[in-house]
Amino acid sequence: MSKHLPYDNYTWVPEGEESVTLAKTIIDHPDDAPSGYILDVDIEYPEHLYDLHKDLPFMCRNKIPPSGAGKSTKLLLTLANKYNCVIHYVMLKEALGQGLKLLRVNRAI
Numbered sequence: 001m002s003k004h005l006p007y008d009n010y011t012w013v014p015e016g017e018e019s020v021t022l023a024k025t026i027i028d029h030p031d032d033a034p035s036g037y038i039l040d041v042d043i044e045y046p047e048h049l050y051d052l053h054k055d056l057p058f059m060c061r062n063k064i065p066p067s068g069a070g071k072s073t074k075l076l077l078t079l080a081n082k083y084n085c086v087i088h089y090v091m092l093k094e095a096l097g098q099g100l101k102l103l104r105v106n107r108a109i
Helices: 019-028 047-053 089-097
Strands: 038-044 061-063 074-076 082-088 101-108
Touching: 019 089, 019 101, 038 089, 082 089, 089 101
Parallel strands: none
Antiparallel strands: 038 082, 038 101, 061 074
C-alpha cells in the first residue's frame, strides 16, 4: 500500500517523444521500480463501463459542481472524459486495466 514519493532529480520527458511510444514505455514500467512517472493525460471513459463504475469512478476532479450547489470547489467523481488529468503511472495502469482508454499523454515528469 505504501509507495516511495519523489523528492528531487525531477526531469521532464522530452517534448518530441511520441505519445504512443511514451504510453507503451509507461505501461511496461514496473510498479515497484525506484523511479516512476507523473503524467498529464487525456482519458476517455467508455459508455459500456458506466454501470460497472457508477458507484466509484476512476480519477476524481476538483471542480465547482454543475448543480450550482455553492461556489466552492468539490472533489467530484464523474464518468465524464478527463482532460489534462494529472495522475501517477501506477494509478493510470490500473485505470487502463479496468477499461478506460488513454487518448493522449500531454506531458510527463
